Amino acid sequence: MKHVLLSDVCEINPRMDSGISDDVECSFVPMEYVDDVSGTIANTSIRRVGDVKKGYTFFKNDDVIFAKITPCMENGKCAIGKNLKNGIAFGSTEYHVVRAKEEVIPEWIYHFLRQEKVRQQATGWFRGTAGQQRVPATFLEELKIPLPPLTEQKRIASLLARADRLRHLRRTAHELGESLLQSVFLEMFGDAKTNSKNWDMCIIDDAVEFSQYGTSEKSNSEKRGYPVLGMANITYEGKIDLEKLSYVELSDKEFADLKLERGDVIFNRTNSTELVGKTAYWNYDFDAVIASYLVKLKLKKDVLPEFFVGLLNTPHFKSMFQERCKKAVGQSNISPTLLKEFPMFVPPLSLQEEFAGVVARVESLRGRMSEGERQVEGLFESMLAQSFDGGR
Numbered sequence: 001m002k003h004v005l006l007s008d009v010c011e012i013n014p015r016m017d018s019g020i021s022d023d024v025e026c027s028f029v030p031m032e033y034v035d036d037v038s039g040t041i042a043n044t045s046i047r048r049v050g051d052v053k054k055g056y057t058f059f060k061n062d063d064v065i066f067a068k069i070t071p072c073m074e075n076g077k078c079a080i081g082k083n084l085k086n087g088i089a090f091g092s093t094e095y096h097v098v099r100a101k102e103e104v105i106p107e108w109i110y111h112f113l114r115q116e117k118v119r120q121q122a123t124g125w126f127r128g129t130a131g132q133q134r135v136p137a138t139f140l141e142e143l144k145i146p147l148p149p150l151t152e153q154k155r156i157a158s159l160l161a162r163a164d165r166l167r168h169l170r171r172t173a174h175e176l177g178e179s180l181l182q183s184v185f186l187e188m189f190g191d192a193k194t195n196s197k198n199w200d201m202c203i204i205d206d207a208v209e210f211s212q213y214g215t216s217e218k219s220n221s222e223k224r225g226y227p228v229l230g231m232a233n234i235t236y237e238g239k240i241d242l243e244k245l246s247y248v249e250l251s252d253k254e255f256a257d258l259k260l261e262r263g264d265v266i267f268n269r270t271n272s273t274e275l276v277g278k279t280a281y282w283n284y285d286f287d288a289v290i291a292s293y294l295v296k297l298k299l300k301k302d303v304l305p306e307f308f309v310g311l312l313n314t315p316h317f318k319s320m321f322q323e324r325c326k327k328a329v330g331q332s333n334i335s336p337t338l339l340k341e342f343p344m345f346v347p348p349l350s351l352q353e354e355f356a357g358v359v360a361r362v363e364s365l366r367g368r369m370s371e372g373e374r375q376v377e378g379l380f381e382s383m384l385a386q387s388f389d390g391g392r
Contacts, residue, residue, distance in 0.1 A: 001147070001148050004144065004145060005143070006098070006141065006142075006144070009104045009145070009147065010100050010101060010104065012098060013097050014097060017058075020049055023049070023050065024086055025048060025085050026047060026048075026088045027046065028046065028090055028091065029065075029089050029091035030091060031072060031094055034065065036076045036077045037076075039079055041081065044084070049090075058090055059088075059089055059097045060081060060084065060088050060099070061081050061082065061087045061088075062080060062082075062100065064081075064097070065079055065095040066095065067094055068095065068134045068135040069134050070231070071231045071232030072094065073123075074123065076119065078113050078114050094134070096137060103147065104153065105157060107153075107157035107161070109145070112388055114384075115381075117385075118143070123135075125139040132331055160384065160387065163380050163383050166380075181359060185310045185314070188347075188351060189310075189347055192314040192317060200346055201343055202343070202345075204339055204341070205340035207302075207303040207346065208297050208340060211297050211298075211336040212296045213292055213295060214228070214258065214289060214294045215291060216291075216292040217250060220246065220247050221246055221247070222247070224247055228245070228246050228247060228289050229266065229289070229294065230294070231275060234266060234294070235280070236278060238278070240283075242284075250289070259288075259289060260288050260290065262283055263282065264281065265279060265281045266297075267297060267334075267339065268293070268294055269295045269336070270331060270334075276325045279308075279309050295336050304353065306356040307347070307355055311344060317342070320342060321334060324342075325338075
């Protein structure tokens with residue numbers, strides 16, 4: 001199988017088509033609308049071209065969008081434009097756009113870029129400071145891709161699509177579990193925006209014993225020192241993903257000051273607007289710390305982490321974080337001081353404990369199903385490797 005440069009068979013970040021009227025409607029796709037699990041555009045809104053053509057990235061049906069910023073890129077935020085309003089869309093400035101030419105189909109490009117090894121390779125091209133690193137366009141331009149005949153591309157892409165659907169079915173249990181928790185939270189505590197059950201109100205500062213930034217020491221992947229959690233380790237659903245950990249070397253005193261303890265809440269304070277506000281809590285017994293773009297919160301005794309994290313991950317709080325975060329040069333930030341000003345309600349501790357019990361049961365069920373999901377993931381990755389490396 002021959003290999004070519006991606007830029008030989010694709011346009012990288014093509015210009016917006018000329019002659020499109022400002023009054024034409026188009027799809028609008030911010031970063032949060034791209035599902036990193038399914039690799040699809042999960043949602044869109046409709047805008048006028050004139051309202052979004054400045055300051056956003058243009059793409060069309062069958063274009064592949066590839067997130068360039070960390071941790072979106074590592075998480076697999078990559079999708080093909082499908083069913084876009086009038087065939088066009090605008091989205092986050094943190095997308096690279098890859099447009100297939102005649103020699104290649106979009107699905108072939110998409111599956112190639114979604115490979116774990118390609119995303120790992122991309123991290124070696126990062127530019128920028130910690131928490132704001134991006135993959136430059138030159139990575140895509142110089143990336144080599146196998147190029148079988150179009151008939152073979154279509155055959156393999158069809159097989160991969162079917163295998164991908166199996167992965168999605170396995171993940172349904174996790175999604176149902178998350179939906180269940182959101183429904184239980186709403187049933188027990190009411191709407192977070194309106195405080196529909198009239199709980200006592202306070203501000204977040206009243207619920208927090210103390211807050212602390214993570215370490216700014218440079219991390220390593222050679223497992224020297226202690227595990228350090230970054231933004232990619234905090235999921236959008238309020239969970240902690242320990243699949244990929246970096247490490248950091250600290251003195252005994254520094255580690256003692258920064259060590260995570262059970263019940264500590266971890267808040268993602270900075271990055272692109274869509275990522276600010278991801279919140280999870282630490283529920284493990286091994287030693288670890290957090291990086292500087294995260295914040296650790298220790299709660300007071302009358303506020304349980306399961307409830308607090310559930311509250312901060314409601315659509316209402318996610319919306320408030322995006323609206324009120326400080327923005328400068330493509331970076332958004334919510335400092336601990338600003339976070340503590342947000343209003344919240346505090347229901348009785350007994351009700352929080354009941355909710356924590358539900359969380360524990362759901363997490364136990366999802367844990368038992370994880371092995372089957374890992375097996376399916378392994379099968380899919382094996383198929384990808386065989387598809388793209390088999391001709392070498």
